[in-house]
Amino acid sequence: MAKVQCYNCKKLTAVVAPHYRCKFCNYPLNKYIEQKEEPQEEVIIEKIKQDEPEEITLNDLYRKNVPEPQVDIVEKVKVAEQLKADEKIEKSLTGPVIVKRNKNPEKTGKIIAGWLIVHTEGKLPVTYELFEGDNVIGRPDGPHHVDIRIEDDEYVSRVHAILRITKGYLHRFRYSLLDDGSLRGGSPSTNGVFINGIEERLPKDKAVFMRDSDTVQVGVTKLVFKNTDSAIDLASAANSVVNTDFTNTVAIRNPNY
Numbered sequence: 001m002a003k004v005q006c007y008n009c010k011k012l013t014a015v016v017a018p019h020y021r022c023k024f025c026n027y028p029l030n031k032y033i034e035q036k037e038e039p040q041e042e043v044i045i046e047k048i049k050q051d052e053p054e055e056i057t058l059n060d061l062y063r064k065n066v067p068e069p070q071v072d073i074v075e076k077v078k079v080a081e082q083l084k085a086d087e088k089i090e091k092s093l094t095g096p097v098i099v100k101r102n103k104n105p106e107k108t109g110k111i112i113a114g115w116l117i118v119h120t121e122g123k124l125p126v127t128y129e130l131f132e133g134d135n136v137i138g139r140p141d142g143p144h145h146v147d148i149r150i151e152d153d154e155y156v157s158r159v160h161a162i163l164r165i166t167k168g169y170l171h172r173f174r175y176s177l178l179d180d181g182s183l184r185g186g187s188p189s190t191n192g193v194f195i196n197g198i199e200e201r202l203p204k205d206k207a208v209f210m211r212d213s214d215t216v217q218v219g220v221t222k223l224v225f226k227n228t229d230s231a232i233d234l235a236s237a238a239n240s241v242v243n244t245d246f247t248n249t250v251a252i253r254n255p256n257y
Helices: 040-051 058-063 070-082 234-242
Strands: 003-005 012-014 087-091 096-100 112-118 126-131 133-138 161-167 173-178 193-195 215-218 221-227
Touching: 096 234, 112 161, 112 173, 112 234, 126 133, 126 161, 126 234, 161 215, 173 221, 221 234
Parallel strands: 096 126
Antiparallel strands: 003 012, 087 096, 112 126, 112 221, 133 161, 161 173, 193 215, 215 221
């Protein structure tokens, strides 16, 4: 920064472009100072740096045609792979609720009688709608029909269990879980059905009457049961499950191929 003696007040003063005046008496000193033109490039670069935000959002990246970071793309692909064509997403208080649609024509037009919500460590909280009648739980990799489609568990049999919903006294729903093999030639599932983390599998000749918030384990997948008395819709059913503790996972040893 240039300093000169003011020709007016005789004080030593700093003079700053573009006005070049004495800071004490405001006397113009521009004609006594050797002026240098600042390079235009530096001014332009400085202007760009000032205007550019410190943090760039994904929208900014799209507008500037800059590719997103690879890690974001990988995460999006992983999520997209889990959202199949037979799924729909509805909003809840805690985030999206993933719902597997039931394609069984026998369930068309029936009122929803409850829900099963996947509540397994490391898995998405998929919600399945339940209807009056037999709701078949299994792995949908064959010509058989499955209502509760567990697609990512090699320990689940093609027809694993049945959640049977009937109407009892005063037309209230009753929920019973069976692993009786009635839809697979009389043989129960290979790896069994477990309730609330108890290591004793559901017997072939008995049904368990389900209570709200019971956890059903098929393979290594755990699903929490919610009835229509405790939840008014699928969002409230899913929300009531997502933040609860996980039950114990019973160890399974025999994968189904």
